[in-house]
Amino acid sequence: MKKNASPSIAVILPIYRDTTMTLACIESALPAILTLPNAKLIAINDASPDEDMQQALENIAKKYPQIIHLLVNEQNLGFVATVNRGMRYFADHDVVLLNSDVLLPDADWLTRLYQDAYDSDDIASVTPLSNNTTICTFPDFLQDNPIPFGLSVTEIDAAFKTPRYPCVEAPTGVGFCMYIRRKALSEVGYFDEETFGRGYGEENDFCQRAIQAGYRNLISPNIYAYHLGGVSFADEKDALIERACQVIDKRYPNYHSDVQNFIAKDPLRTARIYRLVQLIATTDLPKILHISHGTGGGVEQQLEELADVLGNHAISLTLVPEGDNGLVKLSLSIRQTADSLYFNFAEDYDNLLMVLNFLGIGLLHFHHTVRFGEQIFSLPNDLNIPHLFTIHDFYLLGGNPTLSDETGVYPGYFDEALQNPMYPYPKGVSRESFRQQHRRIVETAEIVLFPSAATKEIFSDIYRLNKTQIVVHPEIHRNISAPIMPIAKKARYTIGIFGAVSREKGADLVEAMAIYAAKQHLPLDFVIIGYAYRPLKQVKTTGPFVRQELTNLARQQGINIAFFPARWPETYSYTLSYAMDLGLPIMAPNLGAFPERLVNRPLTLLFNHLDNAETLTKALYEFICDFATTDTTPVMPISRQDDHFYTTDYLTYVKSPKVLSKVKLLPAQFINVDKKPAVRMNSNEKLVVNLWKIYSHPSMRWVNKIIPFRVRRGLKRLLSRQAIHDLVNKYDNTK
Template identity: 40%
Template sequence: MSPSVDVIVPVYGGREALQRCLASVLRYPQEANWRLVIINDASPDPAVQQDLEKVAAEHAHVVLLENSQNLGFVGTVNRGMSLDADADVVLLNSDTEVANDWLDRLVAAAYSAERIGTVTPFSNNATICSFPRFCQSSELPRHWSLAEMDNLFARTNRGGLVDIPTGVGFCQYIRRDCLAQTGLFDEKRFGRGYGEENDFCRRAAAQGWRNVLCCDTFVFHEGGVSFSHEQEERVARAQEILKELHPDYQMLVERHIHEDPALLYRIRVLLEMLRRSPRRKVLHLTHHLGGGTKKHIRELSEWLSNDMDSLVIRPVEGAGIYLQFGPDDDAPRLFFDLPAMYPSLVRLLRSLGLSRIHFHHTLGLETCLWGLPDDLGLPFDVTLHDYYFINAHPSQTDARGRYTPDLQSQASSYPLSVSLEEWQQNQQQLLYGAERVIAPSVWTVDVYRQYYPNASYQVAWHPDSEEHMPWPAVRNPVETERPLRVLVLGALSPEKGADVLEAVAMEGARRGQPLEFHLLGYAYRPLDSAVIEHGAYAEADLPGLLEEIGTDLVWFTALWPETYSYTLSEVLEAGLPVLAPDLGAFPERLTGRPLTWIRSWESTTDEWLKCLTEVAGVLRTEASGPFAWNNQPWPETGPGFYQSNYLKGKAGPVDSLSDGWLEELMQQCRSAEAGQGNRSFREQLLIHLLALRQGRVGRLVSRLVPVNVQRKLKRKLSRKPIHELRKE
């Protein structure tokens, strides 16, 4: 006999979310014997009460209750759970939405075993029950409606259950016999709400009841509607109470997160989402160093999001790779120990219907991955983000960080495991096999053609140019009453010109020049106080920071030929005057731009100071603008490559995978990943050394240790860029 169920929705604020919630509950018929119990907890919004009265009048199976005074969440749901002593209950937040036969599946899960007490579905925002990112909130997956997502879970994970240490209160089914034995929520301790469902679940577990995740149901949860301003305080208080009442609670949650028994069910759905997607699926291979390469993959994925799904392979320091289901760092991922697990990787990829492979970098990648195009029968591209394919030296700079395109000297200063000739023969196989070798500047192609003349080159500026061009007009913000504020942006290595900036700033200060030098970012070592350092910045904050600093001129100090420069794009968008070196992509991207100066990258300190003084004179006598940038440059191939031509080609075959094989693969991936934990100690040591270097003693020591020695030590401890380590 099917149980009767009260679906209890406590209401206070959030009118629009509430309307969507109630409409979704009432939209779908269920086989279960259920009614909707809405409890208005003295909402201060009279429109909410009007909405509720209308819903109750139009639907016979809706019960509307009103608290004469505000009881808070716990008191309100306790009132609802006490309404019918025989009915099971579903506690449903007013900022959720449901679809299809959601309730029938929760009922089926609750009665699939004798001692199941609580049932929680998957959601986009439900901590340990979250999808696609475990323990992280996210939006509803792009291009999928709630009904489609829920149907996908129903088909893919039919009947799947996972034991969890606690249910999650956004949508929690509680059997009446469990509720009767365990008792209501603890209103005295948990007051107006937060942590009460965790306490209930642990009390139920102590009575022998199971808390389970219902893997075949997905409910949308907006989150943050109720008492958002008080949330941090309530979370902290709830954690203290839970620790006191249930000393093993945190340990159980941490063990569950570590073991992640629902991973198989999330991966099943992710794979099915990819198989069913009508978009082209591209596999991007890259290094693990972040920077512009990482940004390009994310940008490209966003730019083509309506037409492309992205998977990413990146190496893990030590051994193996991650296969990421998306371009972001926190995207769901699987670890593969290569080359041992290469056949399994190929089999998994063959089940997804990929259409193209894109090599963005091969640093740190196992060479077996170069066989993916042949093993998957797919065309592939290579993008030249730097000069690594020439001789394993990305920037082509010497020990001083200065551009020196002499292969023999570079090969000796950046050791190869093979001879230079063997290295280039190996890279040639990849570059000549590519359908397109994509370069973000003409300069890059000109350099590579000296070594790989027969590659199929395609010059294409990154999608941010397609998105933002024409760039804004240039403005002149200079105020004549103060020194010229010269800003350098980014993470400055020797190659990026940290030493040049410091030398010019120090000499300018010594001479009393009316110049003020700022660094928005950080250098590879502490710089002299003549440079005002502002620290790292988030890209979204840059426009405000440029105004706050009062930037007059942005100076690019690079001593290596950057292939594109996203930082330049940010400055072009800001419309500020620019001083840049005659190296790499800068000259071709800045052709014809007003209030823009290109000077020799080999300029001496005196020459840079003279140039800056001349620029200051021009800016102080010019009008404020804006100055239109007419005839903005494009490569000869013109705009639109990524939008129009990048995704050509057909999808490959889709092979089927058995549940048994996939489950075995999950176990192999997790076992292999568990062996990679020893690398974190080295990174933590490096982070500690970096922090010490910021102190007075550290600054002195760092000046005594040669740069190449510092680099060798840094590479030994970690090959991640410093900004990535600091972020972690």
């Protein structure tokens, strides 16, 4: 090919289903094809069952008779044979495999694709980035991504045009939109239609053959295309993939290990981060940075569901501490799978400010400050943007998030003299200096949000609050006004406790109640949908779960009543939301958010959280006996009105950002993408996990009697302040 001349290119489009999507694909691809003098589109109707498909294809082919070549298979040949027919049609052309469920950006996508393909003479294939293409995905690696921010494909691709980044070598291309040079195709051969006739695996096989012939397969970070995925093979996809994997494994024994090594190294991470930073910076949507502790729980759930509520009306990012070594992690979305940038908070603080300014952050939303350095209190002023604060627990009152005493129980009132040795102040920090630091961001916030009135009442005596509002967390994924199922008369009743049940959340109380019920031969079975901080006698636990599984787990266990044994004034309780969504009768403490959320709810019993196990077990059984019935008619609760703060007022607090008028690269020294910490555990963390595994074994329950809980917990906190489930996950990820 002469310098500056474009190669001859045939874009091959096998077609089977979905006329509307197919036409949209063609219309998105054509502008780029029309700009190149030697480019053609070969559209092949593989005996489509859609009655309007052929006529629609003929109509668009008539508009571009010199460009579109319409072929028809009289009988269905399958994807691979159809592709091979297209490859042979222009025997000297490079080819682009294009699935009919792909949307391309504006008029130069094909130019950029062939330019990457001709960077060197040993390139066989080039694949662009997309939303749903395994190792080529953007923005979140290996995920099925929605289109970012509700933008068009062309708007997203604008951030991919400049600067041009080096392509990355990969074990395979992905056939949704894959450029193949004719030189490699002639030497390696066409797709193996005899083996992969229906589709899936054919491009992996070709790419492996190309590697064996000395060629390379590249992924380009310079183009973005949208891939719907699965239109052609929707009904048989899983079976095709399984069969293809077996064939690939047999032919290329190292293939899957090569793919796993590619995933582990993730060589596209740098380019993905730069493209996403550019995209965010050039988008005029409101941009919010959520500052949190990064240890999961209700805070993480509220952030994710708030992002769902805002949808494509705002961009949400997070800043959390990363371990105890001074690193902070800036995640480029709320999703746990998001790419992140890492900064040493003290040393890189100015760089972090530059990145946040470059992104155009318009609002800081504080959720927690634990484990952050002192710079966190200067962030609103240094960025000169508004900030909000949502109170999720009682940490800001003195470092104790639960207000519990050393026994794990809230005494029923807030007492300045209350001390819990499990929550010491940092070295050199007093109660007043701790609060004085937090006054800088709490008392200057545009508004302080409380998920319950009970929480606000306690805080109002400690902080001078400028503006406050009671705002319940968004509940878009659960129906908290679901009909309540009556307690059906039966021989035994299953009492469900939801979540990770710590001492403060009532694990010891549940055990005591279960033991008492067993001794009294009461027909009560206690099941924790989740796990407790230690093994509990007479209590079944289902083990750790992801929250999307909670509802099904509760149904599988046949829960009759949801019991909430909390020993501290919870500020909201998402597990309560799940119980309400399940329509379960509920027994909960008359404490914290529970009485507010359960007011006037039928089949609900509130109790004094300081009552002992015997009293509560009797009350629970009496509650069951009073309401057990053979009538299965659901009881309708009072409808709970959604709080509209987040859909009406929230975004008014965001300062309009200065949006970059064109794509501009942030200097690399200000985004240290190589600072991503490896998953490592120090000796203390490993010791904690190993002790926990030993202690959790049923044969080790005698430890409860020998070593007091406060000693065990004190040792754990001395070794690590991270939650045990986070340490276990971290341990598993280091294997």
